[in-house]
Amino acid sequence: MQKKPIALAEKLSKIHEHWSPKIIAQMNDYHFKLVKIQGEFIWHSHPETDEVFLVLQGRMVIHFREGEVELNSGELFVVPKGCEHKPSASEECQIMLIEPAGTVNTGDTGGKLTVENDAWV
């Protein structure tokens, strides 16, 4: 068993792209991922799973078809399974995502913003 803690700030310092989640830990069949975002992502949903956003630094907005949620540092939100959403951030925002291993960033929409879903940092 590895006995070293996982330091979020250290892992974040190694992430240089936006919208490209990197895995930092696995719990059972779930992944903890860090991601830096800026700008607007695309509308998508994850038909098979809820998805947790925890803002570590900055501010983001999750748009829904029927409203939006603003998340600041230290705030968490659970996007329900199958619920269409579009993350955005006017300035760079640092986030932890928690979701099942294998979850694809663009969900059921796909397209050119899709990144590999098994990259660790």
Place this chain on the structure above:
Amino acid sequence: MQKKPIALAEKLSKIHEHWSPKIIAQMNDYHFKLVKIQGEFIWHSHPETDEVFLVLQGRMVIHFREGEVELNSGELFVVPKGCEHKPSASEECQIMLIEPAGTVNTGDTGGKLTVENDAWV
């Protein structure tokens, strides 16, 4: 769908006991819990699941039979399924736990430190 973010600091301000995790969110069949700890807990394990500790404020040590891990604010550790551990903190430490709904705080040890595992804050 609730459109309000979950603010960790606000939830923590409502927790006044030590070693008594309170649920703040559910993702699929997993719970996100906040807990304040101080002093030494008991040796226990969770034979059925990994368990994630994320330190939000302060410093804690997770003792294992073959060593220990010190966790400071912004650091995360995954205790493997079935691995005996004993959390401790010399001063009050604020933590987020992520684990399957129904996980018992004292695991397979039980005893008087066992608290209800379905209390929300």
